[in-house]
Amino acid sequence: MSETRVTGCSVRGPAHVRDGSPGQDAWSAVAEPVAFAVACDGMGSRPLAHEGARAATRAALRAWRLWRRSNAGSPEDLVRLIEVLWRLDLGGIAPAEACTTCLVYAEDLHGRAVVAQLGDGLIVRRSPDGAVTTHPSRKLDFGTTHALGAPHTLADWSLAVAPPLAPGESLLLATDGVSEDLLRDRLDGLMRWLHAELDSRRAPHHWLRRELHRWPVAHHGDDKTLVMLRRS
Amino acid sequence: MIQPLARSVLRTDRASLSNANVQISPTTTEYRLMAGFKDFTTQTARPLPVIILADVSGSMEGGGKIQALNHALREMLEAFSDESDLRAEIHVAVLTFGGTAKVHIPLATSAKVRWNDLGAGGGTPMGQAFELTRAMVEDRATIPGRAYRPTLVLLSDGQPTDAWQQPLAALLGSERASKAFRMALAIGEDADRTVLAAFLANPEARVFEAHEARQIRDFFQLVTMSVSSRSRSANPNATPALPFAGYDV
Structure with missing residues (x-):
């Protein structure tokens, strides 16, 4: 019987701590009976980006609960649900005031998984034999990004169907405060290190929070969110 | 906290205990000894590039303009180097066009730039500068x-003394350069304000004016404020709000 463990954490970036503004990242994850994870990064230039990111995690969770029952639901169906439910969740908030990126890993009840990404950030999967797969994002340079609430089409989502995580596999979602500083040729080491540390801790969330607060890159300012699923 | 040296000792010990074909990749235990995210992240700050396209044609020789420009650029570099508590590392490049377009200062951290004064001479190959x-x-x-x-x-x-329209269109249409913030300064009455406005490509943006050489310095103080403001803000990619209207250029 396989078991899935979830560890995730968001920390406010030093820039937001200093000016007293809320963190603009949000995440949510479910381990069982099938796994789901979402991480969102509100666009810093939008005044209600923190609300947009939180609304997107709620919308993605609701969308997944509807979508996972169908054996015919496509990745496109999942993101359409997310887009609609996000707008409904925002209520009176204008979507353009609450733009957010969205990274999703969603398993359904029929032996499939979907990886979906709108905007920047990183989704990485590592198999037990050390093979590391990076989900191809539609990345734009210089901090410009596709986002919910900003003009975009379905084609701006990067979508993939994949098998669900197998025993020994792990998956990581990271917002750009983390992903922009990662060395791409060390992702395998990063995944192994996180896996080893998180499995060995009695309070893995606290450990992860402390490590994210000790971010080692000079002048870093962004919020940082990292969510990791490990299946054993 | 165990440094990389300790990891290498662990690997060596493990290798020495095995007879052949030892896997050097760290074990789970060894991964736990990693010092933290710094083993997997770049160590450098995110750069905030500033690229100066400076006219150093022969006409810049008159009226103390080239001297004022040298002074202004030197002050700007010093100001960037003195900045602290930044969210980004300011990198500066200076491209010149006078006779030919060339890289006078390659893009580098402002603190590492060794400034050599510019001289003036030749025509105004602005199109070449756009291409560069x-x-x-x-x-x-x-x-x-x-x-x-x-x-x-x-x-x-x-x-401009060369064909500038096509190189400017290529610059403004390119994937990355089109996202850049742009500022422009017309020095004196003979400056071609049409090409400077075309460079800004934004009806709300203003071509600044320097009627006297000393105003070149004022303009670069404004550039310094703009860049410093961005580098200190929570979101350095956001458009800086500066009191342009009240500035004396």
Whole structure:
């Protein structure tokens, strides 16, 4: 019987701590009976980006609960649900005031998984034999990004169907405060290190929070969110 | 906290205990001894590039303009180097066009730039300068994707002497350079304000005016404020709010 463990954490970036503004990242994850994870990064230039990111995690969770029952639901169906439910969740908030990126890993009840990404950030999967797969994002340079609430089409989502995580596999979602500083040729080491540390801790969330607060890159300012699923 | 040296000792010990074909990749235990995220992240700050396109044609020789420009650029570099508590590392390049377009200062951390004064002479090959700028901004080895949006600053006191329309269209239409912030300064009455406005490509943006050489310095103080403001803000990619209207250029 396989078991899935979830560890995730968001920390406010030093820039937001200093000016007293809320963190603009949000995440949510479910381990069982099938796994789901979402991480969102509100666009810093939008005044209600923190609300947009939180609304997107709620919308993605609701969308997944509807979508996972169908054996015919496509990745496109999942993101359409997310887009609609996000707008409904925002209520009176204008979507353009609450733009957010969205990274999703969603398993359904029929032996499939979907990886979906709108905007920047990183989704990485590592198999037990050390093979590391990076989900191809539609990345734009210089901090410009596709986002919910900003003009975009379905084609701006990067979508993939994949098998669900197998025993020994792990998956990581990271917002750009983390992903922009990662060395791409060390992702395998990063995944192994996180896996080893998180499995060995009695309070893995606290450990992860402390490590994210000790971010080692000079002048870093962004919020940082990292969510990791490990299946054993 | 155990440093990389300790990891190598662990690996060596493990290798020495085995007879042949030892896997050097760390074991789970060894991964736990990693010092933290710094083993997997770049150590450098995200750069905020500032690229100056400076007219150093023969006409810049008159009226103390080239001397004022040298003084202003030197002050700007010193101001950037003195900045602390930044969210980004300011990188500066100076491209010149006078006779020919060339890279006077390659893109580098402002603190590391060794300034050599510019001289003036020749025509005004602004089109070449646009092409040089596009090549620099599009080069991911020079400006990585994690960089903040570059600032491009164009200053000129005359008319382009080469074909500038197509190189400017290529610059403004390129994937990365099109996202840059742009500022422009017209020096004196002979400056071609049409090409400077075309460079800004934004009806709300203003071509600044320097009627006297001393105002070149004022303009670069404004550039310094703009860049410093961005580098200190929570979001250095956001457009800086500066009191342009009240500034004396």
